[in-house]
Structure formats: structure tokens, C-alpha cells
Amino acid sequence: MLNVPALTELRALFGDRMSVAGTVLAEHSQSESLVTAGTPDAVVFPRTTDEVAALAAWSTHHLVPLIGWGAGTSLEGHALAVAGGVTVDFREMAAVLEVRPEDRLVRVQPGLTREALNHELRTTGLMFPVDPGANASIGGMAATRASGTTAVRYGTMRDNVRGLTVVLADGRVIHTGTGAPKSSAGYDLTALFVGSEGTLGLITELTLKLHGQPEAVMTAVAAFPSVGKAVDCVIATMQMGLSPARIEFLDTDTVAACNAFSNLTLPLAPQLLVEFHGHPEGLAEDVRRFRELSGEFGAEGLQWAEQQEDRTRLWAARHAAYRAILASRPDAKAVVTDVCVPISALAQAVEETRADIAASGIPGPILGHVGDGNFHAILMVDPAHPDEVATAKALAARMAERSLRLGGTITGEHGVGFGKLGLMADEHDEAWQVMGTLKRTLDPLNLMNPGKLVPGAAQP
Amino acid sequence: MLNVPALTELRALFGDRMSVAGTVLAEHSQSESLVTAGTPDAVVFPRTTDEVAALAAWSTHHLVPLIGWGAGTSLEGHALAVAGGVTVDFREMAAVLEVRPEDRLVRVQPGLTREALNHELRTTGLMFPVDPGANASIGGMAATRASGTTAVRYGTMRDNVRGLTVVLADGRVIHTGTGAPKSSAGYDLTALFVGSEGTLGLITELTLKLHGQPEAVMTAVAAFPSVGKAVDCVIATMQMGLSPARIEFLDTDTVAACNAFSNLTLPLAPQLLVEFHGHPEGLAEDVRRFRELSGEFGAEGLQWAEQQEDRTRLWAARHAAYRAILASRPDAKAVVTDVCVPISALAQAVEETRADIAASGIPGPILGHVGDGNFHAILMVDPAHPDEVATAKALAARMAERSLRLGGTITGEHGVGFGKLGLMADEHDEAWQVMGTLKRTLDPLNLMNPGKLVPGAAQP
Numbered sequence: 001m002l003n004v005p006a007l008t009e010l011r012a013l014f015g016d017r018m019s020v021a022g023t024v025l026a027e028h029s030q031s032e033s034l035v036t037a038g039t040p041d042a043v044v045f046p047r048t049t050d051e052v053a054a055l056a057a058w059s060t061h062h063l064v065p066l067i068g069w070g071a072g073t074s075l076e077g078h079a080l081a082v083a084g085g086v087t088v089d090f091r092e093m094a095a096v097l098e099v100r101p102e103d104r105l106v107r108v109q110p111g112l113t114r115e116a117l118n119h120e121l122r123t124t125g126l127m128f129p130v131d132p133g134a135n136a137s138i139g140g141m142a143a144t145r146a147s148g149t150t151a152v153r154y155g156t157m158r159d160n161v162r163g164l165t166v167v168l169a170d171g172r173v174i175h176t177g178t179g180a181p182k183s184s185a186g187y188d189l190t191a192l193f194v195g196s197e198g199t200l201g202l203i204t205e206l207t208l209k210l211h212g213q214p215e216a217v218m219t220a221v222a223a224f225p226s227v228g229k230a231v232d233c234v235i236a237t238m239q240m241g242l243s244p245a246r247i248e249f250l251d252t253d254t255v256a257a258c259n260a261f262s263n264l265t266l267p268l269a270p271q272l273l274v275e276f277h278g279h280p281e282g283l284a285e286d287v288r289r290f291r292e293l294s295g296e297f298g299a300e301g302l303q304w305a306e307q308q309e310d311r312t313r314l315w316a317a318r319h320a321a322y323r324a325i326l327a328s329r330p331d332a333k334a335v336v337t338d339v340c341v342p343i344s345a346l347a348q349a350v351e352e353t354r355a356d357i358a359a360s361g362i363p364g365p366i367l368g369h370v371g372d373g374n375f376h377a378i379l380m381v382d383p384a385h386p387d388e389v390a391t392a393k394a395l396a397a398r399m400a401e402r403s404l405r406l407g408g409t410i411t412g413e414h415g416v417g418f419g420k421l422g423l424m425a426d427e428h429d430e431a432w433q434v435m436g437t438l439k440r441t442l443d444p445l446n447l448m449n450p451g452k453l454v455p456g457a458a459q460p
Numbered sequence: 461m462l463n464v465p466a467l468t469e470l471r472a473l474f475g476d477r478m479s480v481a482g483t484v485l486a487e488h489s490q491s492e493s494l495v496t497a498g499t500p501d502a503v504v505f506p507r508t509t510d511e512v513a514a515l516a517a518w519s520t521h522h523l524v525p526l527i528g529w530g531a532g533t534s535l536e537g538h539a540l541a542v543a544g545g546v547t548v549d550f551r552e553m554a555a556v557l558e559v560r561p562e563d564r565l566v567r568v569q570p571g572l573t574r575e576a577l578n579h580e581l582r583t584t585g586l587m588f589p590v591d592p593g594a595n596a597s598i599g600g601m602a603a604t605r606a607s608g609t610t611a612v613r614y615g616t617m618r619d620n621v622r623g624l625t626v627v628l629a630d631g632r633v634i635h636t637g638t639g640a641p642k643s644s645a646g647y648d649l650t651a652l653f654v655g656s657e658g659t660l661g662l663i664t665e666l667t668l669k670l671h672g673q674p675e676a677v678m679t680a681v682a683a684f685p686s687v688g689k690a691v692d693c694v695i696a697t698m699q700m701g702l703s704p705a706r707i708e709f710l711d712t713d714t715v716a717a718c719n720a721f722s723n724l725t726l727p728l729a730p731q732l733l734v735e736f737h738g739h740p741e742g743l744a745e746d747v748r749r750f751r752e753l754s755g756e757f758g759a760e761g762l763q764w765a766e767q768q769e770d771r772t773r774l775w776a777a778r779h780a781a782y783r784a785i786l787a788s789r790p791d792a793k794a795v796v797t798d799v800c801v802p803i804s805a806l807a808q809a810v811e812e813t814r815a816d817i818a819a820s821g822i823p824g825p826i827l828g829h830v831g832d833g834n835f836h837a838i839l840m841v842d843p844a845h846p847d848e849v850a851t852a853k854a855l856a857a858r859m860a861e862r863s864l865r866l867g868g869t870i871t872g873e874h875g876v877g878f879g880k881l882g883l884m885a886d887e888h889d890e891a892w893q894v895m896g897t898l899k900r901t902l903d904p905l906n907l908m909n910p911g912k913l914v915p916g917a918a919q920p
Contacts, residue, residue, distance in 0.1 A: 102699065102804035145644040156642050158651070159619065174891040179802035179867030181832045182616050184605040184655055184875045185887050186913055187895045191618070191651030195644055212701035239562065241672035279749075282742030289739075342639035344562035372641045407639030415644040427645050431634040434902070435647045441901040442894070453646055 001084070002041045006062040010042060010086070013054055017045040017092065028087045032134075033075040034333050034383070035419040038451075040067065040081035045092045049165055049173055049204040055088065056202070057171035065450050068198040070137025071113055075336050076417030078144060078197050082451035088202060090139055096120045097205070103179060104210040105162060110139020110203050117208075126210040129154040129245075132413065133319050139203050144415035145195030149246040149318070152238075152371030153277070154211055156413065161194050165205035169443040177207060192438075197415055198449035200442045214245070214277030218287050219311040222299040223269040227251060227354060227366075230270040231347040233297035234370045237274075238343060240293065242286055244371060245277040251354070253328075253365035254321055261324030262317035267301060272370075273318055275311075325365050325378045332363075332380040335392040339403035340374040340412025349406055353377060353399055360391050374412035401426070416453045425455070461544070462501045466522040470502060470546070473514055477505040477552065488547045492594075493535040494793050494843070495879040498911075500527065500541035505552045509625055509633055509664040515548065516662070517631035525910050528658040530600025531573055533592075535796050536877030538604060538657050542911035548662060550599055556580045557665070563639060564670040565622060570599020570663050577668075586670040589614040589705075592873065593779050599663050604875035605655030609706040609778070612698075612831030613737070614671055616873070621654050625665035629903040637667060652898075657875055658909035660902045674705070674737030678747050679771040682759040683729040687711060687814060687826075690730040691807040693757035694830045697734075698803060700753065702746055704831060705737040711814070713788075713825035714781055721784030722777035727761060732830075733778055735771075785825050785838045792823075792840040795852040799863035800834040800872025809866055813837060813859055820851050834872035861886070876913045885915070 002010065002020075010018050019025075020042045029039040041064070046052050059066045065085030072079055081087055090111030098107040101124050108117060115135045117128050132141060132148035140146070142164070147156035154160065163177025176189040193200060224230035234247055250258065250271045259266055272294070276286045287304065294302055305311045317324075326334055341349045350366060357364035357377060368375025379395055381388040400410040400423050410423040424432050436455040440446075462470065462480075470478050479485075480502045489499040501524070506512050519526050525545030532539055541547055550571030558567040561584050568577060575595045577588050592601060592608035600606070602624070607616035614620065623637025636649040653660060684690035694707055710718065710731045719726055732754070736746040747764065754762055765771045777784075786794055801809045810826060817824035817837060828835025839855055841848040860870040860883050870883040884892050896915040900906075 100802070100804065102695065103802040104699075105802070145648070147642055147644075151642060156644075158642075158648065168894070172890055174894055175889065176891055178800075178869045178887070179805075180800040180834075180863075180869045180872065181803070182607055182611060182618075182800055182834065182872055183869035184607075184616075184873050185869050185871045185880070186655070186876055186884060186892065187660075187898060188605070188618065188648075188651045188655055189891055189894060191648045195646070195648050200647075212699075215701070235562065239564075239672075241675070278742070279745055281745035282738070285739055285741035340638075340640040340642055342560070342563040342565070343641070344560065345639075374640075374642065403640075409638045409640045409643035409645050411645045412640065412642055413644050416646055420645070424646060427638070429635065430632055431636055431649055432646065434628070434634055434649060437901055438647060438898065441897055 002064065006064060009058055010044065013051065013058060014044045019043050028069060028089065029080065030072065031077055031080060032073055033336050034389070035075065035077035035417065036080065037077065038080045038082040038084065040087040041084050043087045043089055045089050047092050049167065052088065052167045052202055052204050053171045053173050056167050056169060059086070059447050060170055060445060063445060063447065065447050066202065067449050068139065068143060068202050070111060070140025071135060073134035073136045074140060074144060074417060075414045076419035078415060078417040078452060082418055090137060093204065099124060101126060105179065105207055106210055107205065107207045108138055109205060110137060112138050114138060114141065121210065125213055127213045128208055129211050130157055130160055133322065138206055138208070142194050142203055142206055143197050147413040149248055149369055151369060152247055153243055153245045157194055158191060160209045161190055161206055162209050163207040164190055164193055164203050166193055166201040166203055168201045169445065169448050197417065197453050199439055199453050201448060216280045216283050217275060217277055217311065218283050219275045219305040219314055220290070220302055221266065221271055221273050221314060222294050222302040223267045223271050225269070225298040227270045227350055228347050229297045230272050231350055231370060233272060233294050233299065235343050235346065236293055236297070237290065238371055240289065242289055244274050246273070246275040247371040248273040248318055249368050249370040249375065250321065251366040253363070254325065254367045257324040257328040257365060258317045258321055261327050262320055264317055273314060321367055322378060325380065329363055329380045331382065333383045335379040335381060335396055337377045337379065337396045337399050338411050338414040339399050339408055340372060341403050341406045341408030343373050345406035345408065346370060346373050349402060350375060352402055356395060356398055360395055362388060362392055362395065364395065372412065373408065418452055462524065466524060469518055470504065473511065473518060474504045479503050488529060488549065489540065490532065491537055491540060492533055493796050495535065495537035495877065496540065497537065498540045498542040498544065500547040501544050503547045503549055505549050507552050509627065512548065512627045512662055512664050513631045513633050516627050516629060519546070519907050520630055520905060523905060523907065525907050526662065527909050528599065528603060528662050530571060530597025531595060533594035533596045534600060534604060534877060535874045536879035538875060538877040538912060542878055550597060553664065559584060561586060565639065565667055566670055567665065567667050568598055569665060570597060572598050574598060574601065581670065585673050587673045588668055589671050590617055590620055593782065598666055598668070602654050602663055602666055603657050607873040609708055609829055611829060612707055613703055613705040617654055618651060620669045621650055621666055622669050623667040624650055624653055624663055626653055626661040626663055628661045629905065629908050657877065657913050659899055659913050661908060676740045676743050677735060677737055677771065678743050679735045679765040679774055680750070680762055681726065681731055681733050681774060682754050682762040683727045683731050685729070685758040687730045687810055688807050689757045690732050691810055691830060693732060693754050693759065695803050695806065696753055696757070697750065698831055700749065702749055704734050706733070706735040707831040708733040708778055709828050709830040709835065710781065711826040713823070714785065714827045717784040717788040717825060718777045718781055721787050722780055724777055733774060781827055782838060785840065789823055789840045791842065793843045795839040795841060795856055797837045797839065797856045797859050798871050798874040799859050799868055800832060801863050801866045801868030803833050805866035805868065806830060806833050809862060810835060812862055816855060816858060820855055822848060822852055822855065824855065832872065833868065878912055
């Protein structure tokens with residue numbers, strides 16, 4: 001609860017772009033997953049970096065936490081006000097500020113969504129490929145180091161953010177990165193803020209790397225006799241040096257859900273959905289090689305989607321997979337998992353996870369960005385049955401433990417938020433303490449998204 | 461000067477792998493460039509992470525600085541003991557610890573050189589492509605965020621270090637990164653230490669990303685009617701989405717020096733040296749496109765080196781360019797510059813630099829990794845003539861200013877060391893203060909490579 005002077009000053013700063021209305025607070029207390037907690041005391045909608053800087057000074061003066069909010073699509077509770085405070089909704093900072101086609105760069109505000117960005121770029125021959133599925137905001141994607149289907153070729157947000165403007169906890173504004181493609185001029189502050197989940201500062205501007213829209217695209221879907229064969233085909237594809245733009249795994253349950261939800265007729269078997277980008281001459285050879293390779297792993301009915309509309313339909317179905325899976329069990333809520341392992345351990349990780357889920361009795365289709373060793377199980381539970389929720393959470397914890405045992409990470413792309421706080425020590429050991437030290441240095445009053453990512457942040 | 465108890469304890473820790481011999485100290489006071497200063501009080505040759513951790517504890521107890529030393533090929537004085545202390549020479553930690561072909565990873569010790577690593581990998585079908593020219597140590601390359609000829613395709617050390625073991629100033633040992641291709645589990649500590657130049661800790665182990673040895677390689681050299689045409693051809697090549705593995709620019713003076721030194725007969729004109737990697741089918745098209753494009757920019761005598769030995773000869777000459785240029789003016793020393801600008805500003809940056817150098821009367825051939833916007837002028841001065849040295853330093857300072865004015869960086873790949881300390885505030889402004897804050901947090905006693913990179917580090 002904000003005291004009167006704090007509220008008065010906040011209103012003076014933001015006018016009618018500050019709200020304490022119940023509906024607005026409720027909207028900013030929601031999460032797309034089961035990870036929920038906390039309600040902000042107010043929501044503000046800044047328009048400039050200067051306004052965010054003034055807000056940080058206000059926050060320091062009144063000791064009120066600030067929590068960044070992009071599109072609200074995060075799955076680990078990153079944008080929730082677990083300790084109260086002011087949610088900073090960037091929807092009014094959603095502009096494309098500058099497109100620099102010659103340098104393949106674009107400067108944007110954090111509230112811009114990736115779909116809006118690509119819409120803006122459509123006539124430039126360029127694209128921003130990072131694609132987490134949801135129409136997330138660019139600022140949120142940077143804050144959580146998001147990735148998704150295309151990371152296997154184009155990299156994650158780590159690789160595609162060239163520079164940032166950041167408002168620090170004390171209200172100072174810094175700029176990181178340059179317009180040059182590389183630099184060795186000191187600490188990589190850009191990389192420090194990408195993935196910091198708003199705990200070190202608030203990102204108010206981003207310079208992103210763009211990529212050429214591919215001259216030619218080939219998409220295929222192939223059914224495999226087993227999960228192991230499909231995964232082994234992925235490993236062989238990567239090891240052969242074929243460089244797919246996307247290579248996605250869908251297990252049989254996921255395929256069934258997608259068929260029903262998106263009106264497809266894919267065979268009920270583990271599937272790979274693969275896409276190559278390039279010039280037509282190079283692509284023809286990629287396609288030939290993938291055909292040969294997938295045949296060696298028993299793929300049947302390999303279909304190349306030659307037409308744009310067929311490709312769009314397939315990827316739309318892939319992107320709708322989460323909703324499709326949820327729709328397959330009405331009234332269910334999802335415990336969404338996200339592990340990432342070395343490619344050599346991928347088959348074992350997926351098979352063990354499948355067996356574990358099967359034994360639990362909880363529906364849990366598996367899908368993932370397997371070219372990166374990254375996969376998700378969507379564990380569907382009836383929230384009215386606490387035992388189901390507990391079982392799902394135990395499954396998720398075992399997935400994370402398994403990932404660590406196999407040399408992987410507790411989260412490939414969803415981030416820590418507060419949903420994965422309890423696993424951080426297991427992954428990082430003493431390095432997690434170093435993260436806490438860095439946090440306390442840049443935010444000594446613990447006002448930037450408290451309760452997330454670092455040690456000492458209580459799990460709600 | 462170490463006091464007796466400190467020296468006694470150091471000898472107890474390292475035995476005959478500790479030296480205070482004049483020749484050893486002198487060897488570790490040298491630099492390949494004009495940037496020289498300071499002599500260590502002792503040099504140690506650790507064999508394990510534990511020994512380095514014990515050394516850090518010793519350093520904290522006795523308040524003696526520690527300076528990492530790889531191959532001594534840095535150009536900005538990174539490895540020099542500007543405030544005395546103990547130089548930590550990693551030559552006895554030079555092992556390949558583990559090759560994981562399935563995951564395309566290798567785990568190595570920091571003293572290993574990149575040539576030794578690639579020799580070790582030669583039968584695996586894999587390679588470590590980052591190539592700064594010099595046979596640098598992997599630890600040093602990570603510490604300075606090195607790159608070089610192949611970064612345009614394979615990235616810099618930022619992109620190719622997957623994880624680290626680091627000994628912190630207080631002797632704690634942390635591990636960063638995992639075996640998974642990506643992660644969003646907290647702050648990117650790997651990226652924080654890559655490029656930190658030994659000022660935050662000492663790297664004692666690295667996990668590196670490997671790449672497939674290319675199935676086919678095509679290398680070409682082409683002469684252009686002007687610097688501008690050559691650079692414009694680079695810009696067009698990158699914008700067309702052709703993805704060269706290397707694309708190097710050599711100005712006429714550099715070509716003349718290489719011809720003389722490496723016994724080549726290249727035409728005396730600005731040249732591009734370009735290489736494509738891929739499968740034969742894709743390469744044929746890359747080659748066709750580059751031929752067409754370079755023709756549009758007036759390239760003459762485009763020669764493709766079909767044979768491995770011809771390619772090796774060309775790249776050996778490129779790598780010898782620094783020595784070739786030095787040899788072109790006997791007894792000269794070099795002021796080596798290193799700027800990196802947005803591609804759109806590359807032609808202007810190179811042309812203005814050329815004119816500035818020509819007006820100065822100092823020989824200064826230009827060459828660079830132009831696909832990344834990165835280039836160097838090798839300013840040759842007679843160290844006996846202080847006016848020449850001063851003129852060269854003023855030229856170098858104007859290059860850096862020009863780079864910043866054009867949206868670039870003061871150093872694309874050589875790092876800061878103490879040679880570029882004076883330019884850091886101009887590039888980073890308040891963000892440089894944040895670097896200083898991070899440094900003081902992780903190294904409050906200023907014992908890790910003091911005098912480098914951060915504010916407050918006095919320039920010798």
C-alpha cells in the first residue's frame with residue numbers, strides 16, 4: 001500500500017498514466033502459468049526513459065519496488081509484484097525508433113512486440129528471428145533471455161541484442177553496446193542485463209541485430225518410429241553440420257492435440273518439424289541431405305511444404321501447441337517445464353522424462369526446440385486437486401534435477417522468475433552467491449523486481 | 461618487492477615453479493607493441509585451479525596484485541605488471557581436458573594455444589575457429605574477448621565460450637555456464653568474465669564451442685580500383701546475406717609489404733581476401749554470387765585458390781602481415797590501432813583514416829576484418845624519435861574519436877589493457893562507472909590486474 005505522499009508524487013509524475021484501479025491491478029497480477037502471487041499497489045505507463053528514471057528516483061526515495069511488465073507472457077512469474085510495489089507497464093513505449101538496413105540494426109522501445117516489429121520490417125528484406133512462440137514484448141524477451149524455435153540457427157536474445165539503454169535502481173541512465181558488430185571495450189554490460197529479469201535495472205531502449213529474410217525456405221514434417229529415433233535424427237542433423245533454421249520435436253500426445261486443435265492430419269507418431277533457410281541452390285542440397293538422414297532413422301511420410309500457406313499452417317499449429325495441449329483437457333491448468341541438456345544427452349533426457357510422466361498418471365505432452373537440446377513437458381493438472389499439482393511440481397523438479405545430472409540447465413529459455421528460485425543453488429552453487437553480490441551492488445535497496453532470480457529472494 | 465614472509469609462503473606454494481630470476485621477470489615485462497610498463501616481482505607457473513585459488517588467498521593476505529599471462533601476444537599491455545605483483549603464467553596449464561564431439565564442446569586449460577588446440581582436434585572433424593592471428597592462449601583470448609579473421613562467420617570469444625572456471629580475488633572458485641547450448645538461468649556470468657581482462661578473477665578452465673571443419677572451402681583474392689570500391693563490395697556482400705567465413709581488406713601498402721615478406725605477386729592495389737565454407741553445392745553458388753558482385757565494384761583478377769596449399773599460402777601471408785609491415789621499415793616499432801564501426805560507416809572511416817595518416821607522413825598500412833567493420837592501421841615509428849611516437853599516438857586517438865563519432869567502438873578486438881584506458885569514458889560515459897562498481901565489488905582490494913580497464917586505474 002502506497003502512502004499518501006508517495007501516491008501524490010506518483011500521480012504528479014504520471015497523471016492519468018498511473019492507475020490504482022482494481023481491474024488494472026488484477027490484470028497485472030495474472031500469469032499464463034500456475035506461477036502466481038502478489039498484486040501491485042499501482043501500475044504506471046511511462047512514455048520516456050526520463051520518466052522511468054524519475055520513477056526510479058521516486059522508488060529509491062519511497063522504498064517502493066518496481067516491476068517491469070511487457071506483454072505478461074512470462075511463465076515463471078517474472079512480472080508479478082510478489083512484494084507489492086509499482087508495476088511498470090511498457091505498452092506506451094512500443095515504438096520502432098530507427099531502422100538501419102545497411103547495418104542490419106533496429107532501435108526499439110521495450111514494449112514493442114516481436115510480431116509488431118516484424119510487421120514493421122516486412123518491406124525491408126530484414127527480420128528479427130527470435131521467436132518464443134508467444135507474441136512477447138522485446139523488452140521482456142531481453143530481460144528473460146528468451147529464445148524459441150529459431151535459436152538453433154539465429155541464436156537467443158543473448159546473441160541478438162546489440163545494445164541497451166537501462167535505468168538503474170538509483171535513477172542513473174546508462175547506454176551499453178555500440179553500433180559496431182563487435183567490441184572488446186570492457187565488461188559486457190549488455191550481456192549482464194540481458195537475462196537479468198529486471199532485477200538490476202529497467203530496459204528502456206534496445207538495439208537489435210536483424211537478419212536477412214531468407215531467399216528461400218523449405219519446411220518439412222516427418223514421423224518417426226520412436227522418440228529415440230526422432231531425437232537421434234536431430235543429433236545427426238546437427239553433427240552433420242546441416243544448419244536448420246528450426247528443428248522442433250513433437251511427441252505423439254502433442255501431435256494428437258495439434259491435430260485436434262489446428263485441424264491437421266499428422267500421423268500419430270513422434271514428429272520432427274524442420275525448416276531450412278538459404279539460397280535455392282544451397283537449400284536443395286540441405287533438403288536432399290535431410291531426406292537421406294531422416295530415412296536412416298526410419299522417418300516415414302516426410303512431407304515438404306512447398307507453399308507459403310502450408311508452411312504458415314504448420315508453424316501456426318506449432319505455435320498453438322501450448323493452447324492445443326491445454327484444450328485437450330478442459331479446465332486444466334499447466335505446469336510448464338523447460339529444461340535444456342547437451343545434445344548427446346537429449347535422447348536419454350526425453351526418454352526418462354516420458355517414462356517418469358507416464359508413471360505419474362498426469363497428462364504431459366513433450367515438445368521442444370531439440371536442435372538446442374531444449375524441451376518442455378506441459379503437465380496438465382486440475383487446480384482443484386492439490387495432489388495433482390503436487391505430483392506435477394515433483395515431476396518438474398525431477399526434470400530439472402535430471403537436466404543438471406546430464407550436464408544441462410534448469411531453464412533453457414523461460415528464465416528463473418520466482419518459479420525456479422529453488423533450483424538456482426543446485427545449478428550454480430557459489431556462482432549464485434556472486435549473482436547475489438552483483439544484485440546488491442547495483443540495487444542495494446532491493447527495489448528492482450525483488451523476490452526474483454537471486455539468493456535471499458523468498459519463494460512465495 | 462615482496463617481503464620475506466610473502467616470498468617464503470609463495471615459494472612454499474609453488475617450489476621451483478616460482479621465479480624471481482631477472483631473465484624470467486624481464487620476459488614477463490615485454491609486450492609485442494609499444495605499450496610497455498612495469499615488471500612483476502615474481503612469476504609463478506600454476507598447474508591446477510586449486511593452486512590458483514591458494515595464490516589468490518595468498519594475494520589477499522599479502523595485498524600483492526596478480527596478473528594473468530597467456531602467450532604474451534596482447535597489444536594493449538594487458539599482461540604487464542604496471543603496479544608490480546605476481547605474474548601468473550599459465551604455460552603449465554595448457555592441456556585439452558576433454559573433447560566431446562557429440563556436443564561439439566571441448567574443455568581446456570587457459571594456457572593452451574589456439575594452434576595447439578586445433579592440432580589436437582584435427583582428426584575429430586571439428587575445429588575452434590576464432591583466429592586472432594597470433595598464436596594466442598585460449599585463456600588470454602577469452603580474457604580480452606579476442607576475435608580476428610573468422611569472427612564474421614563464427615563469432616568472437618563472446619560467442620564461443622560456453623563456460624568457465626574462475627578463481628575470484630578472495631580465492632573462491634566458481635563455475636559458469638553448462639553443457640547445454642543455451643540457458644536462461646540467471647545472470648550471464650560467462651559473458652561478464654569474457655573480456656574482463658583478468659580484472660575480476662583468473663580463468664583456470666574453459667569450455668568452448670566447436671564447429672565442424674568445413675566440407676569445402678573456397679578462397680579468393682581480388683584487386684579493387686580503390687579503397688572505397690573494396691569496402692563497398694564488402695558491405696554489399698554482407699547485405700546480400702552471403703556469409704563469408706573471412707573477408708579481409710588489405711590496402712596497397714599492406715599488399716606491398718606482404719608481397720615482399722611472403723614472396724607473393726599480388727597486384728599493387730587494395731585487395732579483398734575472402735573465404736567461403738560450406739558444402740560444395742552451396743559454395744558454388746556463393747562463389748558465383750561473389751564473382752558477380754565483386755565485378756560490379758570493379759574487381760580485377762579475381763583468383764580462386766582451389767588448392768589447399770595455395771589457400772594456406774595466402775592466409776599465412778595474411779597472418780604474417782603485421783610482421784611484414786614491421787619488416788618494411790627496419791628498426792621501426794608499431795603503434796597498432798584497432799577500431800570497429802558500423803558497416804555503413806566503414807568506407808568513410810577507412811578513407812578518413814587513410815587521409816589522416818597520409819597527411820602525417822608516418823607510414824601506416826591499413827588492414828582489417830572488414831566484414832565486421834573492424835580495421836587496423838599499423839603506424840610505424842622510430843622509437844628514437846619521440847615526435848614520431850607522439851604523432852602516431854595522436855593519429856591513434858583521432859581514429860578512436862572518429863570511430864565513436866561514427867557509432868563504433870574504440871577497440872574491436874584488442875581490448876583495453878592500459879593502452880586504451882584514456883578512451884573508455886568517451887565510449888561508455890556513466891556505464892564505465894558501473895564497470896568500476898562491479899570491479900570494486902568482486903575485487904575490493906584491487907588485486908586482480910590493477911591498473912587496467914576500469915576507472916581509477918592510473919595510466920602509466
